[in-house]
Amino acid sequence: MLDTEALHETPEGIALGLRAAGAAPRALAWLVDAMIRMGVFTALAMPISMLGEAGQGVLLILMFALMWIYPILFELLMDGQTPGKRVLGLRVVHANGTPVGFTASLIRNLMRTVDALPIGYAFGFASCVVDPQARRLGDLVAGTLVVHADRRRHDETIPAVPGYVPALSLPSEEQAVVVAFAERAAQLTEARQIELAGLLPALTQTRGAQAVQRLLGYANHIIGR
Amino acid sequence: MRQDRFIARHDADWIALATWLDQADRRKRDAGADSGLHDSDVPQRYRRLCQQLALARRRGYSPMLIERLAQLVERTHTLMYRPPNPRWWRAVAFIASEFPAEVRAQRGWMLASGLLFFLPFFAMIAAVLWQPEIAHSVFDIDQLAQMEQMYDPSNDDRLGRDSGTDLMMFGHYIMNNISIGFRSFASGLLVGLGSVVVLVSNGVMIGTVAGHLTGIGYGAPFWRFVVGHSAPELLAIVISGGAGMRLGFALIAPGQLSRVAALIAAGRIGARLILGVFVMLLAAAFIEAFWSSIASLPDVVKYGSGAAIWLVVLGWLGFGGRGRVHAS
Numbered sequence: 001m002l003d004t005e006a007l008h009e010t011p012e013g014i015a016l017g018l019r020a021a022g023a024a025p026r027a028l029a030w031l032v033d034a035m036i037r038m039g040v041f042t043a044l045a046m047p048i049s050m051l052g053e054a055g056q057g058v059l060l061i062l063m064f065a066l067m068w069i070y071p072i073l074f075e076l077l078m079d080g081q082t083p084g085k086r087v088l089g090l091r092v093v094h095a096n097g098t099p100v101g102f103t104a105s106l107i108r109n110l111m112r113t114v115d116a117l118p119i120g121y122a123f124g125f126a127s128c129v130v131d132p133q134a135r136r137l138g139d140l141v142a143g144t145l146v147v148h149a150d151r152r153r154h155d156e157t158i159p160a161v162p163g164y165v166p167a168l169s170l171p172s173e174e175q176a177v178v179v180a181f182a183e184r185a186a187q188l189t190e191a192r193q194i195e196l197a198g199l200l201p202a203l204t205q206t207r208g209a210q211a212v213q214r215l216l217g218y219a220n221h222i223i224g225r
Numbered sequence: 226m227r228q229d230r231f232i233a234r235h236d237a238d239w240i241a242l243a244t245w246l247d248q249a250d251r252r253k254r255d256a257g258a259d260s261g262l263h264d265s266d267v268p269q270r271y272r273r274l275c276q277q278l279a280l281a282r283r284r285g286y287s288p289m290l291i292e293r294l295a296q297l298v299e300r301t302h303t304l305m306y307r308p309p310n311p312r313w314w315r316a317v318a319f320i321a322s323e324f325p326a327e328v329r330a331q332r333g334w335m336l337a338s339g340l341l342f343f344l345p346f347f348a349m350i351a352a353v354l355w356q357p358e359i360a361h362s363v364f365d366i367d368q369l370a371q372m373e374q375m376y377d378p379s380n381d382d383r384l385g386r387d388s389g390t391d392l393m394m395f396g397h398y399i400m401n402n403i404s405i406g407f408r409s410f411a412s413g414l415l416v417g418l419g420s421v422v423v424l425v426s427n428g429v430m431i432g433t434v435a436g437h438l439t440g441i442g443y444g445a446p447f448w449r450f451v452v453g454h455s456a457p458e459l460l461a462i463v464i465s466g467g468a469g470m471r472l473g474f475a476l477i478a479p480g481q482l483s484r485v486a487a488l489i490a491a492g493r494i495g496a497r498l499i500l501g502v503f504v505m506l507l508a509a510a511f512i513e514a515f516w517s518s519i520a521s522l523p524d525v526v527k528y529g530s531g532a533a534i535w536l537v538v539l540g541w542l543g544f545g546g547r548g549r550v551h552a553s
Contacts, residue, residue, distance in 0.1 A: 010302055012275040017295070053393040060396030068407065076311070094308070097299065101308030107492045110499065113411035114419070137414060140485055141472070141492040158287075172285040179228075179287040223287065224227020 006133045006145065008096050016097050019148045020133040023125055025088045026146055030121075032084035037066045068109070075105040081149070091149035104142040111138030158182045164217030166203050175222045182219030185212070228286045235277055239297060242270055246300050271301045322546025324501035327494065328464060329543070331471060338424060338467030342459070345428030346435075353436025360437040363429060372434055376443045376450070384450040384520045391514045398510035402458065406465045406502050410495055413469020414488075416476055420469030427462060449524065452531030453517040456538040458509035461502045468498040505538075 006018045044062060048055045074082040079099040080092035092100040092108070100108075115124030115136045124136035133145050159182070170178070185193055190209075197204060197211040203218070204211040245262045262270065278294040328335060353360050360369060376384075405423070412419020438447040472491045479487030512534070 010275070010298075010306075012272055014275045014278055014295075014298055014302075016299055016302060053390045057390065057393035057396030060393075060400040064396075064400045064403065068404070096306060098303055098307045102311045103493060103496045106499070107496045110407050110411045110496075111414060111492075113408045114414045117415075141414065141488045143485075143489040143492075176285045176287060180289070183287055183289045222228070224229040 004132070004134065006095075010096075018093065018097055018133075018145065020135075021088075021090050021146045021148050022134050023128040025090060025148075026128070026134075027121075027125075029082070029084035029088040029090055032087050033071070033082050034084075036083055037070060041066060071109045072102075072105045075100050075109075076102060080105075085146070089148055089150040090146050092144055092146055095143050095145065097147075100142075100144050104144050108138035108142035108144050111136075111141055114138070158219055158223065159185060159216055161213055161216045161220060163221040164214045165221055166214070166218055167205070168203055170203075178215060179219045179222055182216050185216065226284070228284075228290065231281070231284075231286065232290065238270065239274070239294070242267070242274065242297060242301065246297075246304065249304060267301070268305065271298075271305065274298060274301070319497075320501060320504055324497065324504075325542045325545030326547075327497050328501070331467060331494065331498070334467040334471045334474075335464060338420070338470060339463045341421060341424040342428040342463050342466065345425050346432040349429050349432030350436040350439070353433055354440050357437070357440050360433050360440075363433040364437075369437065372438065373441065373443060376438050376446045378443060378446050384446055384518050391518065394518070395510055395514035398513050399507070402510060403503060403506045406461055406506050407499065409462060410465040410469040410472070410499050410502070413466075413472040413495075414476070415473065417470045417473025420466045420473065423469075424462070424466040431459075446520075449520075449527045450517050452528055453534060454509045454513040455531065456535040457505040457512070460538060460542070461505035461509065464498055464505075465502045468495040468502075471495065 004020045004022065006020055007015045008018060009015050041059075041062065045059060048058050048062070051058065071082055075092055078086065081090070085091060092105070094100060094104060112124075115121055115127070115138050117123050121136075124138070127136045127140070128134045131140070135145050139145055158179070181196065188196070190212075193212045194208055197215050198207055200211070200215070201207065204214040206214060241262050245267065274294065274297060278291070278298055281291050281294055349359075349363075364372075405427075409420050409423035412423060435447065435451075438444055472488070472495050475487040475491035476484060482490065516530075
């Protein structure tokens, strides 16, 4: 289990694993957002400034919106993802894993004022590094955290080979390791499969490609094929 | 039970739930395959899934299967326990009654914050009128000259500015004043000191300007300009400073709660207050840009409207939402 995984127990008694995102991907997401905001501002600055002094007023309002409203608006509309966070596969969630709501989003984004102190998000970075769930100060006050939102694939199946019953019988945790090996075999090169299977000569009673086949066969036996 | 039999028995349920979730994600019930699930069946299916995940973990089934079930649980949990969407029609009720009630509930902090702002303000007015050179220890000579130019009585065209249209100044006030309001709340997280600094320094600066301009005989254009928007603007700064000090105090003295829990509680109060502050500063910026700057109105209208706005704002904060049950 990853040490950045925060467990939240649901009312149904199930532990949800929230994979907290560290400082580096969050800083990158911030950078992407900063570039989008600067792009929008420069793209609109030219036509609006043609309006003269009134245009300057509109530009200042636009700057205010990009500075304070942009993150809150996108976190609300896109289930806790600003465009930068979507690019990096991050999501802001409450401590119970649900997407961030209005109050929490407002607080965590206002608190950027303090996280950005004294220069370049130094306080936020320090808090991010110290906190086990990599929360910045705004996240602590709002009761939120930033997690990796991308879903891991789980469509690998165990290759069907004739069952094999080894002389040795393993406890259930070790059986789970054999099944995990069989599920991931398709992702490994043949040489790596042979290398890994070669670590268990007592179990397979053989070496090389046949040891791989016997481990796969044992996995088939364990899951009951 | 062996893993393969377990999967064979429940796989159809899991696929149905996953299909239902896909449809819910797209918010279009007609698109894609039909899950055969009624919305009202989902909570029961979800609880059953939770039990199946617990069984799978207990029996040591393969990590891939557990992962698959855990992701299904996570997706359903996210959907079932998500916060309700904000209801925008509630904004009016919030501003009319809940916000003033929250301000009154925090009256101790508001009083402290008000003293931290208005004591330096009046003290500096008195000090500068008594010893005019004190103004030079707060501002340098260029800044004073710029302010004198802004409120020069011979400049009878526009009040309170060198140049610029109403709309430009509106943008300027929004960017500057609302940012200051937000920062004076957020900087309270620095054990309250940030808010105290913002309050006292603003009190000192505004008081010095008022004293200086009154002292050199530019008082009339200055007071005519500020009287209209002073109520929402100054009280908004006081409220956001008070909310910031409340936040800092939660860090110093969390009471029966853990520090983080106390911060979260104070943060929720602060968020409600800062929403009202935002509306007040928006109104202040509007008055300041489009009303306060009109120079041609007689004193009666200027000071009369200023007094009326003070009465309205104080009445709203003092009586808004009285006699109603607190919504939160």
